[in-house]
Structures are given as C-alpha cells and as structure tokens.
Amino acid sequence: MTQQTENRGKANRKLMKRLLVVVAVMFGFGFALVPFYERICEVTGIRNLFQPDALAAQNTQVDTTRNISVEFDANTQRLSWTFKPLQASVSVRPGEVTQVVYEVRNTLGRSVTGQAVPSYSPQQAALYFRKMECFCFRQQTLAPGEVRRMPVVFVIDPKLPPELDTVTLSYTFFEVNGARGGGE
Amino acid sequence: MSAVIDSGHAHDEQAHGPYGGIMRWVTTTNHKDIGTLYLWFSFTMFLVGGVLALAIRAELFRPGLQFWHPEFFNQLTTMHGLIMVFGAIMPAFVGFANWQVPMMIGAPDMAFARLNNWSFWMLPVAATLLVGSFFVPGGATAAGWTIYAPLSTQMGPGMDLAIFALHIMGASSIMGSINIITTILNMRAPGMTLIRMPLFVWTWLITAYLLIAVMPVLAGAITMLLTDRHFGTSFFNAAGGGDPVMFQHIFWFFGHPEVYIMILPGFGIISQVIPAFSRKPLFGYSSMVYATASIAVLSFIVWAHHMFTVGMPTAGILFFMYATVLIAVPTGVKVFNWLTTMWRGSMSFETPMLFAVGFIFVFTMGGFTGLILAIMPIDIQLQDTYYVVAHFHYVLVAGSLFSLFAGFYFWVPKWTGRMYDEKLGKWHFWLSMIFFNVTFFPMHFLGLAGMPRRIPDYALQFAGFNEIASIGAFGFGLSQILFLWIALKVTVLGQGERAGQRPWDGADTLEWTHLPSPAPYHSFHEQPVLG
Numbered sequence: 094m095t096q097q098t099e100n101r102g103k104a105n106r107k108l109m110k111r112l113l114v115v116v117a118v119m120f121g122f123g124f125a126l127v128p129f130y131e132r133i134c135e136v137t138g139i140r141n142l143f144q145p146d147a148l149a150a151q152n153t154q155v156d157t158t159r160n161i162s163v164e165f166d167a168n169t170q171r172l173s174w175t176f177k178p179l180q181a182s183v184s185v186r187p188g189e190v191t192q193v194v195y196e197v198r199n200t201l202g203r204s205v206t207g208q209a210v211p212s213y214s215p216q217q218a219a220l221y222f223r224k225m226e227c228f229c230f231r232q233q234t235l236a237p238g239e240v241r242r243m244p245v246v247f248v249i250d251p252k253l254p255p256e257l258d259t260v261t262l263s264y265t266f267f268e269v270n271g272a273r274g275g276g277e
Numbered sequence: 278m279s280a281v282i283d284s285g286h287a288h289d290e291q292a293h294g295p296y297g298g299i300m301r302w303v304t305t306t307n308h309k310d311i312g313t314l315y316l317w318f319s320f321t322m323f324l325v326g327g328v329l330a331l332a333i334r335a336e337l338f339r340p341g342l343q344f345w346h347p348e349f350f351n352q353l354t355t356m357h358g359l360i361m362v363f364g365a366i367m368p369a370f371v372g373f374a375n376w377q378v379p380m381m382i383g384a385p386d387m388a389f390a391r392l393n394n395w396s397f398w399m400l401p402v403a404a405t406l407l408v409g410s411f412f413v414p415g416g417a418t419a420a421g422w423t424i425y426a427p428l429s430t431q432m433g434p435g436m437d438l439a440i441f442a443l444h445i446m447g448a449s450s451i452m453g454s455i456n457i458i459t460t461i462l463n464m465r466a467p468g469m470t471l472i473r474m475p476l477f478v479w480t481w482l483i484t485a486y487l488l489i490a491v492m493p494v495l496a497g498a499i500t501m502l503l504t505d506r507h508f509g510t511s512f513f514n515a516a517g518g519g520d521p522v523m524f525q526h527i528f529w530f531f532g533h534p535e536v537y538i539m540i541l542p543g544f545g546i547i548s549q550v551i552p553a554f555s556r557k558p559l560f561g562y563s564s565m566v567y568a569t570a571s572i573a574v575l576s577f578i579v580w581a582h583h584m585f586t587v588g589m590p591t592a593g594i595l596f597f598m599y600a601t602v603l604i605a606v607p608t609g610v611k612v613f614n615w616l617t618t619m620w621r622g623s624m625s626f627e628t629p630m631l632f633a634v635g636f637i638f639v640f641t642m643g644g645f646t647g648l649i650l651a652i653m654p655i656d657i658q659l660q661d662t663y664y665v666v667a668h669f670h671y672v673l674v675a676g677s678l679f680s681l682f683a684g685f686y687f688w689v690p691k692w693t694g695r696m697y698d699e700k701l702g703k704w705h706f707w708l709s710m711i712f713f714n715v716t717f718f719p720m721h722f723l724g725l726a727g728m729p730r731r732i733p734d735y736a737l738q739f740a741g742f743n744e745i746a747s748i749g750a751f752g753f754g755l756s757q758i759l760f761l762w763i764a765l766k767v768t769v770l771g772q773g774e775r776a777g778q779r780p781w782d783g784a785d786t787l788e789w790t791h792l793p794s795p796a797p798y799h800s801f802h803e804q805p806v807l808g
Contacts, residue, residue, distance in 0.1 A: 123497025
C-alpha cells in the first residue's frame with residue numbers, strides 16, 4: 094500500500110509538471126498573440142500605418158471640379174519636442190500629388206527616438222488619404238537640439254465622397270522606449 | 278497510509294481528528310475542509326457582489342442621479358462583475374469539486390493536498406486587494422469587468438490592485454485546476470474508467486483543462502496592461518504603436534472560454550440531479566461527454582463575437598458568427614438529454630430538482646438570447662445595451678448560480694448528515710425564480726429600446742421597466758438572506774432531521790452508495806473496486 098501511494102505520488106508530480114508546461118506555454122501564447130495579431134492586420138491590410146500607400150493601378154486622374162482643403166496638425170505625447178507643420182493648410186485637387194513639410198526639434202539634452210502616428214479627421218477620410226512618403230513610416234532619432242524637416246507626399250483619392258471638403262491630417266509624436274515600437 | 282498523499286511526514290491523521298479552532302481551517306489539507314472554505318468564501322463574496330448590485334439597482338430605480346456620482350457608479354458595475362465572476366461563481370464551483378470529486382471517483386483526497394490549501398488561502402488575499410481598492414485614491418477600477426484598454430491603462434491605483442487581485446485569483450485557479458486534473462486522471466478507484474465517471478467529474482475535468490489553457494492568457498493580458506501603465510511599453514497604446522483593439526482580442530480569447538468555465542460544472546451538477554430525481558439513468562451519457570468537450574473546443578474559436586462592432590472584415594465576422602451559432606448544437610444536445618431523462622421518469626420535486634428544472638427553463642432562455650446576439654446585424658443594434666445584461670444574467674444567475682443552489686441542496690445531506698429545511702428550500706426556490714425574472718426579464722425590453730449598459734442615469738421612457746427591475750433585484754437579494762439562514766441551519770447550527778446514507782433513492786454515485794452521511798472526515802482510504 095505504501096509502495097502504491099509512493100508510485101501514485103510520483104505519477105501525480107509527473108502530471109503536474111506536464112500541466113505546468115501547458116500553463117507556461119499558454120502564458121507565452123498570450124504574448125505571442127501580439128505579433129500574430131499585428132501580422133494579420135498587416136496581411137489583411139486592416140492596419141498599414143507604416144507602409145507607403147500604393148497608388149491606384151489605373152492612371153490617376155486629377156479631379157479638377159473641386160478643391161479639398163487639407164489641414165495639418167501636430168502633437169507630441171509625453172515628449173518634449175517642438176513639432177509643427179510649416180504650413181497650416183493647403184488646397185489641393187483630388188488626384189494631385191502634393192508635398193508638405195513638417196519640422197521637429199529635439200529640445201531635450203539627450204538623443205531621443207520618436208515615432209509619429211497619423212490620424213485623420215473626419216475618420217472616413219482615412220480611406221482616401223494616400224501617403225507615398227512620410228516620416229511616420231520609420232522611427233526618427235534626433236540628437237540633442239537637432240532640428241529636422243521632413244516631407245510628406247500625399248494624394249487624395251478622387252473617390253473621396255463629395256460631401257467632404259476639408260480633411261485634417263494630424264500626427265502625434267511619442268517617444269519609443271526600448272526595443273518596442275511600431276514599424277521598423 | 279496517510280491521507281495526505283504527498284506528505285513527507287509519517288504522522289497518521291486517521292488516529293486523531295482535525296486540529297481545533299481556527300488553526301484547523303488555516304492548516305487543513307483535507308479536501309472536505311477546503312471545499313467548505315471555498316463555499317463559504319464564495320458565498321461571502323456573493324453577498325458582497327450582491328450588495329454592489331443592489332447599490333446599482335437603487336441608483337437606477339429612478340432616472341436622474343440619486344445616490345452615487347457617475348464615477349462611483351462605474352466602480353460599482355465593474356466591481357460587481359469582477360467579484361461575482363472571480364470571487365463568487367468560480368470559487369464556488371471549485372468548492373464543489375473539492376467536496377465531490379474525490380468522493381465521486383473513490384479517491385481518499387485531492388492529489389496535492391497542501392497545494393490545495395495554498396490555492397484556497399490565496400483567495401482571501403486577492404479578495405482583500407480587490408475590495409480594498411475602493412478605498413485607495415481614485416477608488417476602485419471603473420473600466421468595466423472587461424477592463425478594456427485604453428481606459429484601463431489610464432486609471433488610478435485601484436486598477437493596479439485589481440490587476441494584482443486577478444493575478445492571484447488566476448494563480449489560485451490554475452493550481453486548483455492542476456489539482457483537479459491530476460486527481461481525476463490518477464486517483465480514480467480501480468474499475469472507474471474515464472467513460473464511467475459521473476458527469477459532474479467529467480465536466481470538471483474539461484473545465485479544468487479550459488482553466489489551465491486560458492487563465493495564463495488573462496495573466497498575460499493584464500501583465501501587458503501593467504507594463505503599459507508603469508513600464509513604458511505600448512501594447513495597447515495607439516500613440517506608442519500598439520492597438521487597444523488587440524486588448525479586446527486577447528481578453529476575449531480568455532473571456533469566452535471563461536464563460537464556459539462558469540457554466541460547464543453547472544451542467545455537471547444538473548446532470549447528477551436530474552437523473553436522481555427522475556429515478557432513471559442519464560439519457561445519452563456519452564453524448565453528454567462529447568457535447569461538453571465540443572463546447573470546450575468551440576469556445577476557443579468564437580471570441581470575436583464579443584466585438585462585432587470594432588470593425589472586422591466581413592469574412593471574419595461571418596466566421597465568428599457561424600462558429601458561435603454552432604455551439605447551439607452541443608448545448609441543445611444537453612438540454613434535450615436532460616428533458617429525455619425526465620421523460621416518463623418517476624419524478625419528484627424536492628428543492629434540488631426544482632432548481633435543476635428551473636435551471637433548464639431559464640438557462641435555455643439565456644441560451645436563446647445568446648443566439649440572437651450571435652447574429653451580427655442584430656448584435657450591432659444590441660451591443661452594450663441592457664439586452665446583453667439580460668442575456669448574461671440569464672446564463673450566469675439562472676444558469677451557474679441556480680445550478681450551484683441545486684448542487685448545495687442535493688449534496689448538503691451528505692456533507693452534514695442532516696436534511697436542510699425542505700419547506701424553506703422550496704420558498705427559496707420560488708422566491709429566487711420569481712424575483713430573478715422580475716429583475717432581468719424587463720431588461721430585454723430596455724435593451725431592445727436602446728438603453729445602454731453601465732450608465733447611472735437614463736432617459737425617462739426607460740423609467741417603468743427600471744423600476745420593476747429594481748424591485749425584483751431587492752426581492753432577489755432578500756431571498757438570498759433566506760438561503761443564508763437555510764445554510765446556517767443545516768451546517769453550523771446542525772438542525773434538521775438526520776439524513777440516511779442515501780436520502781435520494783435515485784442517486785447512485787459512490788458518495789451515496791459507499792459512504793455514510795455525514796461523509797467521514799477521511800473517506801475511501803481503501804478504494805472501492807468497481808465491478
């Protein structure tokens with residue numbers, strides 16, 4: 094009987110170890126969902142913040158019948174940089190390639206890496222706002238006191254709904270702590 | 278031959294009884310003692326969560342703000358959810374597992390008796406952190422029990438306490454599950470093959486596997502929350518390249534299996550009670566086992582039906598919608614098996630059976646509203662309305678809680694050796710059943726009319742139904758005081774007529790056929806051999 098109890102104790106501990114491995118694997122799985130989820134969003138194109146938008150395959154026609162006012166906005170989040178667009182707004186025609194410039198200055202006494210995330214207002218305009226070049230596609234590292242001028246090249250898709258005549262492009266810069274950060 | 282299987286000491290606990298006084302409960306490694314601790318703990322938390330619910334219903338009795346600031350109201354709804362899910366329902370089922378699993382499979386105790394003690398005693402610590410968070414600056418977490426980011430990444434220290442409490446409760450659940458799985462797989466009496474196990478044991482085996490699969494995922498999610506809050510990571514911070522919607526995905530990957538964790542052991546209890554009071558073997562035993570397993574497997578691929586409105590591709594929505602509707606098949610198998618078990622049975626309606634039949638009736642209603650919510654176009658209308666509140670209270674109160682009541686009345690004669698007060702038990706059932714429906718049925722109408730959940734104030738046209746719901750809630754709450762009295766009478770006060778070994782003549786599992794009532798402190802030292 095004692096022998097049997099001992100054997101059972103051994104079997105129990107063996108099973109416990111296996112179950113603990115399952116627990117550890119599932120804890121890791123929770124974290125593995127993060128890159129997996131990002132990959133899914135990338136592949137399905139749900140979230141491609143950090144890639145240049147492809148121009149429509151067909152020859153882009155400039156829609157000369159209307160003007161869209163594009164306003165620019167700049168913010169920083171818990172980051173002492175001065176960040177501003179060099180022009181408050183531009184008037185463009187849908188289909189017209191336009192370049193604007195943002196300026197950022199690192200006011201801190203240390204080298205800082207930042208990442209800008211774009212957002213659009215109204216929200217539905219995001220579908221029609223194509224950025225071919227943007228400083229937001231990669232992290233920006235600025236030396237102490239460094240000033241950098243960065244271009245954004247964009248096209249408004251002519252399919253933009255006619256009721257929209259003003260679109261705001263807003264960037265928020267935040268500091269990238271450690272290794273994690275969007276994009277690169 | 279020690280009752281404590283992994284005990285290194287050679288002391289023979291059979292020679293003497295348990296320690297006296299409080300140390301008996303602090304140091305106990307006995308599965309029956311620990312089961313009792315779990316049950317009293319969960320009932321205490323149930324009363325705490327219930328008081329919060331009544332505070333919510335008092336505020337909602339009339340439109341306008343009566344008692345609470347909106348911020349505090351949000352704390353009430355959040356803490357009510359967290360306490361009921363993690364403090365009341367889950368520990369209560371673990372309590373039943375502790376009491377019943379060893380007796381039903383003919384084992385002397387749980388596989389890891391000291392681990393068992395530890396997994397219980399972590400819970401009061403977690404509960405203290407959780408309830409204590411009301412008193413820190415900023416109050417308790419008010420982000421809803423789902424603690425969605427980015428709200429939960431912005432709150433005060435109450436949120437941190439909730440995260441720690443959840444970590445501890447999760448660890449306790451995982452340890453309890455490892456114990457239950459090991460007990461069931463390794464400690465069964467000779468001859469008790471897996472496919473001969475009572476259904477309560479089967480449902481707990483599957484539940485325990487679900488727990489060890491998803492509690493670590495919750496731990497991961499709240500760890501990410503914690504590092505986002507304090508250590509500069511940006512898992513859920515959009516400004517940092519993270520994504521708040523991802524929190525919802527990870528949370529519900531845990532959250533949907535969690536829903537079944539809270540109901541499958543209930544299915545197990547009902548599957549013991551219905552045959553006992555129909556005096557017929559359970560209809561379709563093996564289909565019940567397969568149905569339980571299918572529900573568990575399906576629960577991993579339906580999580581996104583909680584978030585149809587976040588903006589998913591249509592293909593994704595369709596997948597999650599169809600997968601969700603598919604769960605109705607094994608659940609339907611179960612409901613029809615219970616009905617068929619009763620069919621032409623020699624039925625009697627003592628309190629456990631009343632709760633079991635009541636369970637089938639109201640739980641099925643909750644299941645139907647679940648199907649309605651699974652249909653995406655309807656869900657978009659009903660997302661975050663009182664319809665959802667009605668739905669999950671039909672499955673969690675009328676489902677999980679009523680099954681717990683059924684199990685309590687069914688097994689308490691075996692635990693205490695005394696019969697509960699049958700008359701009061703019936704009163705408890707009817708009062709609970711009526712007031713439950715008075716409380717939650719009007720919420721369907723409120724939801725269909727568009728009343729959002731988690732708000733302290735509402736438009737005037739919702740006043741009538743809210744008044745009814747609040748009256749029902751106070752009635753339901755008072756009915757549970759009656760239950761407290763019934764439970765105290767039969768356990769602590771030791772009143773009630775003596776129960777025989779087998780007070781329910783239709784009950785035929787090992788604890789009824791092989792053990793006297795009350796079950797001895799140490800049972801099945803010599804394991805029974807099943808022919």
